[in-house]
Amino acid sequence: MGSVYNWQIGRSMEFPHGQASPEEQFAFVININRCIGCQTCTMACKSTWTFSKGQEHMWWTNVETKPSGGYPKHWDVKTLDKLSEANPEGMTWAESEAKGRRNPYGEYQGRTIFEAPDTVARGGSPNRVLGYLPADEEWGSPNIFEDTPSHGPSAPMDFGKGEELDDQGSKHKAWFFYLARLCNHCSYPACVAACPRTAIYKRPEDGVVLVDQSECRGYRKCVEACPYKKVMYRGTTRTSEKCIACYPRIEGNDPEAPGVPLETRCMAACIGQVRMQGLVKVDEDNVWINDRYNPLYYLIHVARVALPLYPQFGTEPNGYYIPPRWVPIAYLEQMFGPDVEAAIARYRNPDRELLAVLQLFRRSNQIIARYDIEEGPKVYETERFGEKFEMYNDTIIGFNRAGDEIIRTQVEEPVFVRPAKHANSI
Numbered sequence: 001m002g003s004v005y006n007w008q009i010g011r012s013m014e015f016p017h018g019q020a021s022p023e024e025q026f027a028f029v030i031n032i033n034r035c036i037g038c039q040t041c042t043m044a045c046k047s048t049w050t051f052s053k054g055q056e057h058m059w060w061t062n063v064e065t066k067p068s069g070g071y072p073k074h075w076d077v078k079t080l081d082k083l084s085e086a087n088p089e090g091m092t093w094a095e096s097e098a099k100g101r102r103n104p105y106g107e108y109q110g111r112t113i114f115e116a117p118d119t120v121a122r123g124g125s126p127n128r129v130l131g132y133l134p135a136d137e138e139w140g141s142p143n144i145f146e147d148t149p150s151h152g153p154s155a156p157m158d159f160g161k162g163e164e165l166d167d168q169g170s171k172h173k174a175w176f177f178y179l180a181r182l183c184n185h186c187s188y189p190a191c192v193a194a195c196p197r198t199a200i201y202k203r204p205e206d207g208v209v210l211v212d213q214s215e216c217r218g219y220r221k222c223v224e225a226c227p228y229k230k231v232m233y234r235g236t237t238r239t240s241e242k243c244i245a246c247y248p249r250i251e252g253n254d255p256e257a258p259g260v261p262l263e264t265r266c267m268a269a270c271i272g273q274v275r276m277q278g279l280v281k282v283d284e285d286n287v288w289i290n291d292r293y294n295p296l297y298y299l300i301h302v303a304r305v306a307l308p309l310y311p312q313f314g315t316e317p318n319g320y321y322i323p324p325r326w327v328p329i330a331y332l333e334q335m336f337g338p339d340v341e342a343a344i345a346r347y348r349n350p351d352r353e354l355l356a357v358l359q360l361f362r363r364s365n366q367i368i369a370r371y372d373i374e375e376g377p378k379v380y381e382t383e384r385f386g387e388k389f390e391m392y393n394d395t396i397i398g399f400n401r402a403g404d405e406i407i408r409t410q411v412e413e414p415v416f417v418r419p420a421k422h423a424n425s426i
């Protein structure tokens, strides 16, 4: 075991391979508050990459209904149970003195999936990572318990009896939300750590994690190890497969825009405009380098509204989520770490810059490398949650890697009035 630095848990940790970092890192943000569960992303991936024989059960990206759903069935509950078993003294987050890019959420005090194996009886040959292998039937339902609220499918919604008030003055006691998931192209991938043939690797240029099909022998150690269960076994080829981050698109090799990095299929297809994907710069410890006007850097390290999924697993996932406002905080803290309440507070009462950056979601298929804001007039003001809220009609401009302007939009959506002569036509 080597020692590597994991900024999401604010400390060094054990990892079977040494410290390494890519030139840039694939990353994405998904705004759960706006996901409508339409599954367009799911089908965009399916129809592009996993439509062949032997891939019927494979959904590299899927959208599941929380808290009950999961693909494979109960993947997170099962992994959390194992982690709890490996941490009999509990798992907590301690405040760190210097909160910054190296430890924004404090320090996780507990074992990660890389530090737990010795503490859990597993039988058979020793594993490098804490995990489990789902049974075949657990992969059968990519959105089991769709739209099922926390109190069960037929429970009343109980308006106004929740733990706190939302901005309409009421909160449902029963709740659910859509969690869109894909491979997180982790900085410390459990799938890479577990593979006995080093058939899985992390690309040095963009941190994308791939399975070398010519090297894989289908041992499924990666399937067992990935805590997010985003590697899948294909019986027809006896190899494992996973999300490839649509690498031809981010390399700029898609015929849609030759030479220009494009967002992946599942990001670009999002109807709800909730997904943003890009590349970020990291240092030798995989800590993000200050890139103030990269929208991903801004959302995660400046506005701090987007948080990693299950940071306590220890893989340093590169998928981030703006947590849903209507869900009990205790549930969300387990899922997104200790900063979740503050992140929701920042999101529900956004400042001027955050409101502008949120307009960039799904405005372009090209990867936005940098943004700029031109200030506009104040158009609205009110009070929300006891604080003043002001809205300015600022213009936000997105640039691609080459520095070309690719999108220009405003906070206030333009209104087009149909001329009277077309009033009843389509």
Ligand code: SF4
Residues within 6 Å of the ligand: 182, 183, 184, 185, 186, 189, 190, 191, 192, 209, 225, 226, 227, 228, 229, 230, 231, 242, 315
């Ligand atoms: S999410 Fe799973 S499959 Fe993807 S890189 Fe991380 S450990 Fe590997």
Ligand code: SF4
Residues within 6 Å of the ligand: 044, 045, 046, 049, 060, 061, 182, 183, 242, 243, 244, 245, 246, 264, 265, 266, 267
């Ligand atoms: S990034 Fe590409 S391969 Fe990965 S889940 Fe999305 S569409 Fe599928």
Ligand code: SF4
Residues within 6 Å of the ligand: 034, 035, 036, 037, 038, 039, 040, 041, 042, 063, 178, 180, 269, 270, 271, 272, 273, 274, 275
């Ligand atoms: S396409 Fe977008 S809105 Fe629809 S389910 Fe996927 S993430 Fe949610």
